[in-house]
Amino acid sequence: GENVEQHPSTLSVQEGDSAVIKCTYSDSASNYFPWYKQELGKGPQLIIDIRSNVGEKKDQRIAVTLNKTAKHFSLHITETQPEDSAVYFCAATINDMRFGAGTRLTVKP
């Protein structure tokens, strides 16, 4: 089945800096790659996604890139703010969704 690896497991940045989280997947048939943000005590919330026919997608301060050849995709957050502090999960989807282990992002004011 699909295997998703996510790095780093923890990331600490200063407010205003950029943050990058990377994921790799194993099954080239995966065609949908969502990113979820999970705040303490809450369920994961979809923040951005990308489909296999697109290389890059941007929504305000967040962007996702996909390299199908290398089977990796990344989340980029620019101008980070303290409220961006959370755990972020990537996932790769064929029929069911397989998740990475998560990245705990801390933005220091």
Next chain:
Amino acid sequence: NAGVTQTPKFQVLKTGQSMTLQCAQDMNHNSMYWYRQDPGMGLRLIYYSASEGTTDKGEVPNGYNVSRLNKREFSLRLESAAPSQTSVYFCASRVRTGTTYEQYFGPGTRLTVT
């Protein structure tokens, strides 16, 4: 529109006890899912229901059973709880958009088995 709701929010069980976690969605989605979340392991799929009347095993189904009661409701049952089932459980529903999917999660149930 409440999205995906789960009950209870917290539960403590003793080893060997049974319980059912409830999940409901009001988005008219066909597919529903149960995940467990453990530290450092992300979200792992326990069972899913692609449509009303069907259920299938995921990555970690042992020790669990599910029921798709109707299109809205999907319950997860622990027949004889074990400490290894201490976890946070999330229910999700999914909608197909073209050839891909968008998945929405409930707030979770934190279960402790002593």
